Amino acid sequence: MNRRTAILAGALALVVLACAGFLLWQRANAQAGVSVRIYQYGELVEEVRLDQVTEPYTIPLSGEDGAENLVEVAPGRVRMQSANCPDQVCVNQGWISDASVPVVCLPHQVVLEITGGESHADAAAG
Structure with missing residues (x-):
């Protein structure tokens, strides 16, 4: 794996983790005010x-x-x-x-x- 591919894979992993964190936070706060x-x-x-x-x-x-x-x-x-x-x-x-x-x-x-x-x-x- 060359350096460019490693950077791209790392950036993609960060985006996936950020999206997963946002979805978990949203689900945890979903029941408030229902x-x-x-x-x-x-x-x-x-x-x-x-x-x-x-x-x-x-x-x-x-x-x-x-x-x-x-x-x-x-x-x-x-x-x-x-x-x-x-x-x-x-x-x-x-x-x-x-x-x-x-x-x-x-x-x-x-x-x-x-x-x-x-x-x-x-x-x-x-």
């Missing part, structure tokens, strides 16, 4: 800081025409525990803990949206 916003009929019903939740608890939501949803909040995550909608898509989605995909109960117009923290969308997706 909140879930609970919307019903397009209006904000409640906002909860997930990094401050110490014990799981539920939030009951009642809506028009007998709509019933039960939101479960736990440390760092949230889910739709139950709903009396016909398709159960929101319940079957399970737990979410980042902003990549919200939980939506379309028949009852309930949305669980996480804000802050890290999204797993790539730079091209935004």
Whole structure:
């Protein structure tokens, strides 16, 4: 290996290490300030800081025409525990803990949206 190749390999190794360090730092700080916003009929019903939740608890939501949803909040995550909608898509989605995909109960117009923290969308997706 000549000197020029060694310098190029060393520079490449430094860039890779810098990128890895940045990604590890970003992941370590991702949970700070993570909140879930609970919307019903397009209006904000409640906002909860997930990094401050110490014990799981539920939030009951009642809506028009007998709509019933039960939101479960736990440390760092949230889910739709139950709903009396016909398709159960929101319940079957399970737990979410980042902003990549919200939980939506379309028949009852309930949305669980996480804000802050890290999204797993790539730079091209935004």
